[in-house]
Amino acid sequence: MDEVQTVVVGAGVVGIAVARKLARQGHEVLILEAEERIALHTSSRNSQVIHAGIYYEPGSWRGKLCVAGKQMLYDYCADRHVPFEKTQKLIVAVRDSHVAKIPALIANAVGNGVDDLRQVTAADAIAMEPALACKGAILSPSTGIVDAPAFILSLLGEAEAEGAFVAFGSPLDHVIPVSDGFELHVADADGTQLKCKNLINAAGLGAWDVARKIKGLPAVQIPEQHFAKGSWFSMTGTAPFDRLIYPVPDDESLGVHYTRDLGGRFRFGPDLQYMDPPRVDYAQDSQNVAAFENSIRRWWPDMPLNAMQPDGCGIRPRVSRNPRSQSDFYFSGPLNHGINGLVQLFGIESPGLTSALAIAGVVGELLEKPLA
Numbered sequence: 001m002d003e004v005q006t007v008v009v010g011a012g013v014v015g016i017a018v019a020r021k022l023a024r025q026g027h028e029v030l031i032l033e034a035e036e037r038i039a040l041h042t043s044s045r046n047s048q049v050i051h052a053g054i055y056y057e058p059g060s061w062r063g064k065l066c067v068a069g070k071q072m073l074y075d076y077c078a079d080r081h082v083p084f085e086k087t088q089k090l091i092v093a094v095r096d097s098h099v100a101k102i103p104a105l106i107a108n109a110v111g112n113g114v115d116d117l118r119q120v121t122a123a124d125a126i127a128m129e130p131a132l133a134c135k136g137a138i139l140s141p142s143t144g145i146v147d148a149p150a151f152i153l154s155l156l157g158e159a160e161a162e163g164a165f166v167a168f169g170s171p172l173d174h175v176i177p178v179s180d181g182f183e184l185h186v187a188d189a190d191g192t193q194l195k196c197k198n199l200i201n202a203a204g205l206g207a208w209d210v211a212r213k214i215k216g217l218p219a220v221q222i223p224e225q226h227f228a229k230g231s232w233f234s235m236t237g238t239a240p241f242d243r244l245i246y247p248v249p250d251d252e253s254l255g256v257h258y259t260r261d262l263g264g265r266f267r268f269g270p271d272l273q274y275m276d277p278p279r280v281d282y283a284q285d286s287q288n289v290a291a292f293e294n295s296i297r298r299w300w301p302d303m304p305l306n307a308m309q310p311d312g313c314g315i316r317p318r319v320s321r322n323p324r325s326q327s328d329f330y331f332s333g334p335l336n337h338g339i340n341g342l343v344q345l346f347g348i349e350s351p352g353l354t355s356a357l358a359i360a361g362v363v364g365e366l367l368e369k370p371l372a
Contacts, residue, residue: 001183001194001195002193003194004028004030004194004195005029005196005197005198006030006199007030007032007182007184007194007198007199008022008030008200008202009172009199009201010031010033010201010202010203010207011156011168012038012039012040012041012042012043012152013039013043013155013353014043014202014204014348014356014359015031015033015200015202015204016031016039016152016156016159017356017359018200018202018364019031019164020158020159020162021357021360021361021363021364022198022200022360022367023159023162023163023164024162025364029159029162029164029165030164030165030167030196031159031165031166031167032167032184032186033166033167033168033169034170034203034206038152038166039148041205041315042204042316042317042348042352043148043352043353044149045313045314045315046148046314046350047232048145048148048261048353049143049144049145049146049259049353049354050070050074050084050086050142050144050145050146050353051350051351051354052066052109052114052116052117052140052142053066053067053112053113053114053351054091054117055108055249055326056108056112056326056328056351057325057326057328058108058111058112059111060326060328060329061329061362062328062351062355063112064112064358065355065358065359065362066351066354066355067114069354069357069359070142070355073151073354074144076151076154077146077151080154082146082151082154083146083262084144084145084147084262085144085145085262086142086143086144087143087144087244087260088140088143088144088243089139089143089243089244089245089246090120090125090129090134090139090140091138091247092134092245092246092247092248093135093248094134094135094247094298094299098248099135101248102138103119105117116140116141117138117139117140117141119137119139120138121136122134122137124137128242129245131240131241131300132245133298133299133301143244145259145261145262146353155356167186167192169188169189170188171187172184173187175210175213175214176215177216181195181197181198181199181341182195182197182199182341183195184196197341198341198342198343198367199343200343200345200363200367201342201343202345202348202363204317204348205278205280207344207348208222208277208278208346209278211346214339214342218337221337223319223330224319225277225317225319225346226274226317226319226320227274227275227276227279227315228318229272229274229275229314229316230270230273230313230315231271231284231288231312232267232310232311232312232313233267233308233309233310234267234268234308234311235266235267235304235307235308235309237304237307238264239266240266240300240303241300244258244259245257245258245300246258247299253272256270256296268292268296269292269311270313271288271291271292280315282313284312286309286310289308289310293308316349317347317349318349327349328347329345329346329347329348329352329359330346331363331366332344332345333366333369334366335369340370341370343367345359
């Protein structure tokens with residue numbers, strides 16, 4: 001049976017960031033990826049936004065790691081010449097009731113350590129973005145965008161330079177905890193078996209499936225599983241806004257918003273539709289384009305008629321579906337489940353891309369806190 005010190009399950013942005021972190025600390029690292037290429041799911045199906053940390057509950061993992069990870073990501077991209085841009089963002093109030101929510105949003109952000117938000121008048125917002133219509137807005141100077149594929153490939157290159165490697169087409173069949181680590185049985189063509197001391201479950205949408213394959217792990221140690229599906233629509237032409245445009249949120253969704261990439265391509269979304277896990281279905285329903293248009297016209301009244309087309313969708317893993325409280329990142333280490341060397345990550349959704357480098361630090365800390 002082959003042996004390796006540390007196995008990371010999942011080659012998305014978080015799994016690769018974790019592998020890079022541990023490899024740089026001297027671990028011998030193998031990344032097991034069920035698919036035939038990296039970042040096939042949540043990591044490549046998002047808005048590529050560098051989030052400021054505005055909406056998350058103060059004290060939550062999402063809030064803490066977004067703010068820490070944002071600065072780490074900006075520094076990383078600047079040092080490695082990964083393309084990024086501090087676009088800024090306007091959170092726009094389209095009704096008077098939304099204007100009344102602005103102070104609470106700013107206070108929430110301050111609770112997360114975001115101290116650069118500025119409330120602006122409608123006139124100020126429209127002066128910044130002439131195509132905009134609103135009653136008032138929040139300006140977020142530290143929001144930006146990143147070339148996510150370039151960032152992920154850079155992380156992978158650094159991990160591989162430290163000796164880490166990826167095994168594609170390698171879904172786990174089952175895991176047996178043993179006295180000095182884990183025996184892993186891989187459902188590949190060769191029926192590979194290997195042994196490791198540390199096992200990191202960073203499988204994203206598949207994290208629950210991996211957890212259920214660990215023999216003896218109590219079911220109570222596996223959190224709720226929910227899949228939140230979001231679709232995007234795009235149109236051709238010149239980008240109407242320089243900054244990202246988000247509406248003041250009405251519910252657990254942030255609302256249909258405007259983002260663009262570094263090449264000037266722009267799109268709108270996502271919406272929010274829950275689907276039953278573990279099914280992963282990326283089929284997009286083009287029938288909801290009218291709802292998208294109606295939502296967008298609240299703050300872009302001159303949007304062209306019938307110009308939008310479907311532009312893909314993504315699925316976010318969540319550990320909660322309570323509309324009155326946010327789902328948070330869920331970390332489970334040896335002090336939680338009682339198995340040394342095992343760290344599991346569940347519900348790593350937005351701002352997972354922004355937080356990836358900070359998340360990797362948490363995983364390293366959990367590995368350093370074994371049972372006595």
